[in-house]
Structure formats: C-alpha cells, structure tokens
Amino acid sequence: MNSKLSYDIIGLGLFGAVILFGxxxxxxxxxxxxxxxxxxxxxxxVSMALALSWGTAGLLNLGQAATFGMGSYAMAMxxxxxxxxxxxxxxxxxxxxxALPALWVPFNSLTxxxxxxxxxxxxxGGLIATFMFRARxxxxxxxxxxxxxxxxxxxxxxxxxxxxxxxxxxxxxxxLELFGWTVDIYATSFYYLVGGCLMAALIFGLYLTHSKxxxxxxxxxxxxxxxRYFGYxxxxxxTLIFCISAGLAGLAGMLYALVLEFASPTYMSVSFSLAIVIxxxxxxxxxxxxxxxxxxxxxxxxxxxxxxxVEGWHMMLGVLFVAVVMFMPRGIYGVIVDAGRALRRxxxxxxxxxxxxxxxxxxxxxxx
Amino acid sequence: xxxxxxxxxxxxxxTLGMAGGLSAPALLSSVGRAYAAGDDIPVGLLFSLTGAVAxxxxxxxxxxxxxxxxxxxxxxxxxxxxxxxxxxxxSDPATYADRAxxxxxxxxCVSVFGSxxxxxxxxVLPIAEQRNNLYWYPTLYEGRECSRNIMYGGALANQQQDxxxxxxxxxxxxxFYMVGNNYVYPKEENNYCKTxxxxxxxxxxxxxxxxxxxSDFSSVIxxxxxxxxxxxxxxxxxxxxxxxxRQYHAAELDPAKLPVCSLTRSEVEVKAIGGEAAAGHFSSAxxxxxxxxxxxxxxxxxxxxxFGADEVTHFVSEAAYFQVYQFKAALEKLDPSNITPTGxxxxxxxxxxxxxxxxxxxxxxxxxxLWPKIGQWQSDGQAKVIVQSEERVAPKPYAAYPGxxxxxxxxxxx
Numbered sequence: 001m002n003s004k005l006s007y008d009i010i011g012l013g014l015f016g017a018v019i020l021f022g023x024x025x026x027x028x029x030x031x032x033x034x035x036x037x038x039x040x041x042x043x044x045x046v047s048m049a050l051a052l053s054w055g056t057a058g059l060l061n062l063g064q065a066a067t068f069g070m071g072s073y074a075m076a077m078x079x080x081x082x083x084x085x086x087x088x089x090x091x092x093x094x095x096x097x098x099a100l101p102a103l104w105v106p107f108n109s110l111t112x113x114x115x116x117x118x119x120x121x122x123x124x125g126g127l128i129a130t131f132m133f134r135a136r137x138x139x140x141x142x143x144x145x146x147x148x149x150x151x152x153x154x155x156x157x158x159x160x161x162x163x164x165x166x167x168x169x170x171x172x173x174x175x176l177e178l179f180g181w182t183v184d185i186y187a188t189s190f191y192y193l194v195g196g197c198l199m200a201a202l203i204f205g206l207y208l209t210h211s212k213x214x215x216x217x218x219x220x221x222x223x224x225x226x227x228r229y230f231g232y233x234x235x236x237x238x239t240l241i242f243c244i245s246a247g248l249a250g251l252a253g254m255l256y257a258l259v260l261e262f263a264s265p266t267y268m269s270v271s272f273s274l275a276i277v278i279x280x281x282x283x284x285x286x287x288x289x290x291x292x293x294x295x296x297x298x299x300x301x302x303x304x305x306x307x308x309x310v311e312g313w314h315m316m317l318g319v320l321f322v323a324v325v326m327f328m329p330r331g332i333y334g335v336i337v338d339a340g341r342a343l344r345r346x347x348x349x350x351x352x353x354x355x356x357x358x359x360x361x362x363x364x365x366x367x368x
Numbered sequence: 369x370x371x372x373x374x375x376x377x378x379x380x381x382x383t384l385g386m387a388g389g390l391s392a393p394a395l396l397s398s399v400g401r402a403y404a405a406g407d408d409i410p411v412g413l414l415f416s417l418t419g420a421v422a423x424x425x426x427x428x429x430x431x432x433x434x435x436x437x438x439x440x441x442x443x444x445x446x447x448x449x450x451x452x453x454x455x456x457x458x459s460d461p462a463t464y465a466d467r468a469x470x471x472x473x474x475x476x477c478v479s480v481f482g483s484x485x486x487x488x489x490x491x492v493l494p495i496a497e498q499r500n501n502l503y504w505y506p507t508l509y510e511g512r513e514c515s516r517n518i519m520y521g522g523a524l525a526n527q528q529q530d531x532x533x534x535x536x537x538x539x540x541x542x543x544f545y546m547v548g549n550n551y552v553y554p555k556e557e558n559n560y561c562k563t564x565x566x567x568x569x570x571x572x573x574x575x576x577x578x579x580x581x582x583s584d585f586s587s588v589i590x591x592x593x594x595x596x597x598x599x600x601x602x603x604x605x606x607x608x609x610x611x612x613x614r615q616y617h618a619a620e621l622d623p624a625k626l627p628v629c630s631l632t633r634s635e636v637e638v639k640a641i642g643g644e645a646a647a648g649h650f651s652s653a654x655x656x657x658x659x660x661x662x663x664x665x666x667x668x669x670x671x672x673x674x675f676g677a678d679e680v681t682h683f684v685s686e687a688a689y690f691q692v693y694q695f696k697a698a699l700e701k702l703d704p705s706n707i708t709p710t711g712x713x714x715x716x717x718x719x720x721x722x723x724x725x726x727x728x729x730x731x732x733x734x735x736x737x738l739w740p741k742i743g744q745w746q747s748d749g750q751a752k753v754i755v756q757s758e759e760r761v762a763p764k765p766y767a768a769y770p771g772x773x774x775x776x777x778x779x780x781x782x
Contacts, residue, residue: 032473039466094512094552094559159550159579167551167580169461171490186473261494264461264487307470310454314418 005210011289012202019195024188031186035259038185038194040299042255045201047279047295048288049248054277055285056209057241058221063128063146065273066153067121067246069265071253073157073164074120076263077104078113079173090172095162103163110177117254118247125246126239133235133242138224147270154268169264176258185259194255198292201248205288208244217241282324284333294331403478403707408451409444409699411436412471414482414492415688419459421606424636424684425484428506429454430675431685432481435692438670445696446704453477461491468492472501478709479504479695481688486510486552493518502709504695506687508631508653510556511765514774517709519694519716520735521687523654525560526767528631531740531757532652533564536629541598542570547588547612548603550577557603557631560768573597578604583611589619592626602630609633613641613649623648634682635749643749653683654738655725656751664724680749681724687736690723694730697721717776727760732776735763 019041027033046068053059080089081104088100106112132145157164165171176183183190208214216237219227228234257263266272276295283294301320305313328335413436415429416422433452440449453475455467464483471477472495479502483489489505496503496517508522536542542565548554554577562572573595576588592600604612609632616628629650635657638646657668657680667689671681681689698716699707713734720729726739737760743751766772766779773780 032469035469036466090512091552094510094556096559155579161550161552161555168487168490171493173494260462260465260491262461262465262491264491266461266487303466306456306467310456311417313456314458 008206008210008287008289011287012206015202015289015293016199019198020192024191029188031188034188034191035186036303038191039256039259040296040303041191041194041198042252042259043276043279043299044292044295045198045252045255046249046276047283048198048201048205048292049245049252050276050280051283051285051288051291052205052208052248053241053245054280055287055291056214056221057217057238059238059242060140060143060277061146061242061245062143062270062273062277063150063153064245064249064276065268065270066146066150067125067249068253068256068272068276069154069157069263069268070121070124071117071250072257072263072267073170073253074107074113074117074250075176075254075257076170076173077107078110079176079257080170081108082177083172083174089165089170091165091168091170092162095166097162101163114254117250119250121250121253122243122247125249126243129239129242130235133238136235147273150268150270150273154265154270157268158265164265165263167265169262169266171262173257173261183258185261190258194259197251197255201251202288202292205248208241209288213237213240278321280331282321282331284331286330287333290331290333297332403476403709408449409707410451410453410475410477411695412468412475412477412480412482413452413454414457414464414467414471414480415484416459416488417456421459421484424606425459427636427679427682427685428484428688430679431671431681431689432506432692434671434674435689439692439696445699448704450696457482457488459488461487464488464491465495468495468503472496472499477501478699478707479712481506481691481695483507484684489518500710502713504691506691507684510553511767512556512769513765514733514779516713516734516778518734519691519713519730520763520765521691521694522684522736523738523740524735524763524765524767525557526764527654527738527740527761528652529557529561529564530761531755532629532742533561533570534568535742535755536599536601536650537565537568537570540627542568543573543596543598544570544601545573545592545595545597545599546575546601546603548577549580549582549605549608551580553605553632554603556768558601561601563768578608580608581606582608585612585615588612589615589621592621593619597626600626600628602628603632604630605632606637609637610640613637614645617645633745634684635680635751636682638745638749638751639680643745643747646745646749647747649745651743651745651751652740653743654740655683655686655723656741656743656753657681658743658750659725659741659753661724661726663722667724683725686724690721690728693721693723694719729760731763733763733765733774735765735774737762 023037024034046064050061050064053061128146128149132142137145158166216227216232220234220237224234253267279295279298280291282298283292284290302317305316309316324331413429413432415425417426417429436450436452439445444450453471455471457464457467468480471480481504483492483505484507486509492503493515497515500517502517502519504519504521506521508528511524544565546558548558558575565572574591602609609630627649629652631652633651634653668681672679694716695712697719698712701715702711716730717732718730720727729737731737740757740761741753742755744754745751765774771782
C-alpha cells in the first residue's frame with residue numbers, strides 16, 4: 001500500500017472530523033462564527049483547485065480568480081433575477097438598458113445556474129488551456145497568459161455595466177431556494193452545505209491525484225518532454241486538469257457569492273488571485289488537502305490578526321508570507337513531511353532507507 | 369492500494385462525515401443578548417485605514433472618532449460612554465461585508481458608521497437590513513436607494529445640482545461636456561443633469577466615461593478643445609480627478625472661460641492637485657472648509673489641533689462628524705434600558721441640529737436636508753463659497769425618476 005495515500009486518507013478523515021464536528025462544536029453553533037467559517041471553507045475550495053493545476057501538474061494559473069468570479073456571478077445573476085421578480089434588475093435601469101439581455105434569460109432557471117456555475121468556468125478554462133497547451137506553452141508563460149486573461153476579464157466585467165453592474169457588482173440578492181429549502185447563511189445547515197462541498201471537492205481531488213491520471217500529471221510536471229516521448233498526449237492531460245480546476249473554482253465562487261450575498265468585480269482582482277496562490281503556497285501546493293488547510297489557516301489568521309491589531313495586520317501577514325516562502329518553500333505540508341521523515345530516520349528503520357520517499361513524484365512502484 | 373480500495377475508504381470517510389454532519393443538531397445560539405447592556409454603548413467604525421480609498425476614508429474615520437471622543441469627554445450619553453469598535457476593511461467590499469458582520473452580529477453595535485464608496489455601502493446593506501441594524505453613511509451618493517437601515521448624511525443629485533445647473537447656465541452657458549469615471553454615481557448624476565438641462569434648453573456636447581484610476585486625459589482635453597463647450601461637468605473621482613485637473617491646467621485652458629465644475633472635488637483632492645492648478649474652478653457641495661459659521665470654526669479648529677495643522681476638512685468628513693452627533697441626540701431621546709438600532713432610527717427622524725454647514729434635518733426617508741453651496745477654488749487650496757442656497761433643500765433620492773418616491777414607509781410608486 002502506498003504510504004502517501006494512507007497518510008492522505010488519515011489526514012482527510014481528521015480534517016473532515018474537525019471541519020464537520022470540531023468547528024461547529026467549538027463555536028457552539030453560533031450563526032455568526034459559522035458564517036465566517038463557511039467563507040473560509042469556500043475559499044479553501046478555490047485554493048485546493050489551484051493545487052490541482054499548480055501542485056500536481058505544475059501549471060501556475062494566476063487567473064484562478066477569473067473562473068472563481070464567473071461562478072459567483074452565475075449564482076448572483078440567478079438570485080438577482082429572483083429578487084427583481086417581474087421587473088428588470090435595478091442597475092440595468094441606471095444604465096438605460098431597456099430589456100433583459102439574452103445572456104441573463106437562462107439564469108432564471110436554478111438548474112441552469114448550478115450547471116453554468118460549474119461548466120462555464122470549466123469551458124472557459126478549457127478554451128484558454130487548449131490554446132496554451134497545444135502551442136506547448138509552459139512555465140512562467142502560463143502564469144503570464146492567465147494573469148493577462150484575468151485582467152482583461154475583470155476590465156470587461158467592470159466596463160459592461162449594463163450587464164454586470166460594473167464596479168458595484170451585483171447586490172440586493174434574494175435568498176437561494178434549493179429543492180424547497182431556503183438557504184439561510186447564518187444557519188448551521190448552510191455551514192454543512194459549504195463544508196460538504198469542500199469535502200466532496202477534496203475527495204475528488206485526492207482521487208484524481210492518486211489515480212493514474214494524477215500520476216501522468218506529476219510526470220508532466222517533472223518532465224513534459226519525456227512524458228511526451230512515452231506516448232502521452234501532454235496537452236490533453238493539461239487541458240483536462242485546467243478544466244477541472246476551473247470548474248471547482250466556479251463552485252467555490254458560487255458558494256462565496258452566497259456567503260457574502262453579493263458578487264463584486266473585486267473577486268476577479270489580481271490581488272485576490274495572488275491571495276489564492278499564497279494560501280496554496282502556505283499550505284503546500286503538492287497536496288490538495290494542505291492547500292485547503294492553507295486557505296483556512298491564512299484567512300483565520302487574517303481574521304484574528306485584524307481583530308486584535310486593527311492597524312498593522314496587513315504588515316504582519318506580509319511578514320508571515322515572506323517567512324513562509326523563505327523558510328518553508330513547500331509550505332506547512334513540506335515541513336510535516338520532512339519532520340515525519342526525520343522522525344522515522346531517527347528510528348533507524350533500515351527498510352525505510354530502501355523505500356523511495358513517499359513524496360517522490362514518479363513513485364510508480366506502489367501504484368498498481 | 370488498488371483504486372477500488374481507495375474509493376471504498378474515501379467513500380467511507382466521506383459518508384461518515386456527511387452522516388455526522390446531518391445528524392448534528394441544527395442549533396442556532398443567537399440567544400438575543402440585549403444591545404448596549406453593559407456600562408458603555410458599542411458603536412462600530414468601518415472606514416478603510418489601508419488600501420485604495422484610505423486617503424479619503426481615513427479622514428472620515430478621524431472625524432467620526434473625534435466626535436465620539438468629544439461626546440465621551442463631555443460625559444457620554446445617559447452617563448454611559450460610547451465605545452468605538454474600530455475595524456479596517458482595507459478598501460475591499462468582501463472585507464467590508466465580513467467586518468460589518470463582526471460589528472453588527474458579534475459585537476452587537478447599536479450603530480455602525482462607515483463607507484465612502486457605493487460598492488462598500490452595498491456590501492454592508494444586506495447585513496444591516498437582515499439584522500435590522502443601522503448604518504450611517506456620510507458620503508454624497510447617486511440616490512435610487514430607499515433602505516430603512518441606512519442613514520444617509522451626504523448630498524443627493526437634487527441637492528447638488530438644482531441650484532448649480534441654472535447658475536452655470538446663466539454665468540457660463542448651457543453647452544455641457546460631461547466627463548466622469550465609469551460607474552454608477554457619474555451615470556446617475558449625468559442622467560439627472562440632463563433632465564435639468566432639458567428644461568434650460570441646454571445641450572450635452574459630449575458624455576465620456578473613463579475607467580477608475582484612469583490618468584491620461586490628453587485625448588479628453590483635445591476633444592474638449594474641438595467641441596468648445598461652455599462648462600466641463602466633472603464626476604471624476606480620486607486619482608482620475610487629480611490627474612485631470614493637473615493636465616487641464618498644463619494645457620492652459622482658462623478657468624474663467626471654460627471652468628470645470630465638479631460634484632466630487634473636495635479639499636482632499638485639491639490638496640493633491642495643488643492650489644495653483646485648481647484655482648478658478650468650481651465644486652458643488654453642502655460644505656466647504658472655508659464656510660463661515662461658528663460651528664464650522666469650532667469643528668475645523670478641533671480637527672486641526674487633533675490631527676495636524678495641514679489637515680483639511682471636507683464635505684464628507686463634515687457629515688461623518690455631524691452624523692455621530694445626530695446619533696447621540698437620537699440616543700438621548702431613548703430609554704437607556706431599551707436601546708435598539710431601530711429605536712435610534714425612529715428617534716432620529718425629524719430631528720434638527722446645527723452642523724458646521726448650517727441647520728440640518730433628518731427626513732422621514734432617512735436622508736438629510738442640507739444646505740447646497742457652490743465654491744470656487746482659490747490658489748491657497750480653499751474654496752470660496754460664492755453661492756449659498758437661501759433655503760435648506762430636501763433630499764429626493766428618486767428625483768430623476770418621476771412616479772417614484774422614497775418615504776418613511778419605504779419606496780412608493782405612483
């Protein structure tokens with residue numbers, strides 16, 4: 001049995017227990033605290049989505065916030081239409097839009113909205129990925145292209161005020177009704193909805209990374225040329241993981257719009273996109289679970305620090321990030337892995353010295 | 369491990385988690401702690417101290433905090449001190465939403481003072497409405513909002529333009545060139561300006577929106593030269609306004625012949641522009657630092673001695689300041705054992721007080737009756753008030769939309 005896999009499953013179990021039982025109990029089911037934590041959990045989903053493309057396949061997507069934003073706008077459009085009833089959404093009147101734009105019409109349907117929140121980001125991610133990876137673009141150029149796309153997309157959303165609400169975004173939303181259940185964002189049930197989505201995303205992510213698909217992706221990360229010589233269609237693998245990552249970001253965006261009750265173009269800002277990279281890096285990009293924990297920990301730290309130090313919390317976070325990058329380049333995950341290895345080496349296990357370390361990327365022996 | 373085995377395990381863990389999750393009691397421990405139950409009265413201050421709009425919002429924070437300190441120094445309200453709970457939303461709407469929850473839900477503030485931009489107000493709005501709290505918003509804004517949980521202290525389109533537009537038409541002409549940043553405030557103000565111009569037989573020669581933070585106005589200035597309008601009607605904000613004013617000055621366009629009249633330029637922007645470049649142009653606002661009144665003298669002096677002699681007060685910081693006093697006056701009318709945000713709101717309606725700009729009144733629609741003024745900028749960075757409204761002007765958030773009115777009972781459509 002692959003030791004890494006068993007560690008991941010233990011980690012996931014512990015994480016799930018903490019998220020689903022520990023946190024609600026710790027906050028004694030307080031609506032405000034759970035709502036705040038649900039926000040962190042939705043951000044954890046976008047962080048683990050980045051870990052899939054960045055950590056596993058080595059594709060640094062600096063445009064993750066764009067697909068996140070698409071998901072949030074899809075959800076907000078549905079809720080805005082619901083809040084407006086038979087009238088035109090208010091901001092369209094401000095911008096002298098006469099009739100409901102065709103782009104908005106399908107968002108009257110909840111089913112369409114939920115699908116669109118996943119599939120539109122995935123399709124857009126796939127489109128960009130197809131162009132990039134068929135042209136064998138790699139490394140820093142992937143980051144540059146995705147960043148450029150993010151900036152252009154945010155500008156488009158802000159400029160098309162009549163369709164998107166511009167700088168103010170979409171506000172004044174109705175509550176979501178899911179199969180007759182009205183979502184109250186301060187209720188424990190909503191916390192479990194977000195928590196459940198995160199757990200599902202993590203299980204899916206772990207399944208992907210431990211599957212043969214994940215193995216090929218890691219091979220691509222280490223040496224795309226060699227993987228190509230083995231006969232794998234590298235571009236297809238890269239495109240697919242990009243799609244999946246974008247779809248998960250869309251899911252996170254939908255939940256985020258629910259938690260905050262508005263969608264804003266700031267969800268697609270460069271600073272937000274870089275924040276996702278930071279969460280991922282702090283947790284450890286090689287593991288989806290660690291990346292999710294990174295997002296939660298950083299946001300928790302931000303919340304607590306800003307509570308105690310009203311002025312200067314930005315600076316402290318900055319120092320923290322610099323320290324993480326300098327002293328733990330592989331994030332918290334890397335520290336744990338190294339500590340575990342050191343501990344076992346001290347135990348003098350002969351057998352261990354023979355076994356390839358469990359984070360070796362091309363670890364084919366155990367996988368069957 | 370085989371894939372199937374993995375799936376089985378993962379599935380088991382997941383199922384366990386889900387089952388546990390669903391069986392957990394859906395308790396909500398929002399057992400209503402009373403507002404202001406302690407020895408003090410918690411009030412939230414939600415102005416950005418960092419980030420893009422911090423330059424302006426810090427002055428609002430300072431003015432509001434100064435008012436709180438003055439009230440506390442004078443003995444507080446009902447013998448209780450006001451306890452300011454300060455948060456820094458860092459100019460980010462999502463952070464506004466997060467911090468507003470903290471202040472209104474966790475900290476049980478009876479009121480929160482905050483926001484400069486419309487987007488941040490709208491991020492706070494759903495929380496204020498759901499929790500039936502009160503959000504005091506000091507900034508001029510575009511109107512078309514009729515919330516029962518926001519106290520609007522700034523000027524509306526009708527309060528900024530009703531006196532201004534006829535005056536401009538009479539003194540300079542009625543061919544307007546509109547330039548603003550691309551968001552809702554400039555668009556609404558321009559919509560309203562057009563309805564006023566129609567009555568005056570005026571004309572909009574060009575209407576232009578530049579992205580937020582845009583700072584190259586050479587093409588705008590060329591176009592202005594070509595169109596030869598009578599007035600530049602500006603709703604540019606922040607850095608864009610500063611860049612525009614400097615480039616306009618550098619292009620040697622004469623303010624005596626072709627003045628820029630801004631709805632958004634205050635002492636803060638002029639400080640960044642420099643008095644020389646701003647001199648001769650106009651702004652419309654209910655307050656200028658140079659306004660002469662006993663209250664204003666007191667306010668400016670206190671502000672300068674507290675924060676530095678080169679600091680300026682302006683039409684938003686004045687409102688941030690007087691809103692705290694409105695809040696205090698409303699609190700005094702309440703039974704100290706039963707202080708609620710909605711109680712404060714209801715007590716505040718109809719109340720008058722003398723602010724630095726003049727005697728103001730809170731309308732039933734929660735907006736404020738104000739004293740419009742037109743100021744001309746001087747080279748020392750101050751505005752000389754050259755026109756002052758003879759009467760207090762009532763707020764009409766739906767002035768540009770006949771058939772809709774914001775009243776004490778909410779929005780009424782006829």
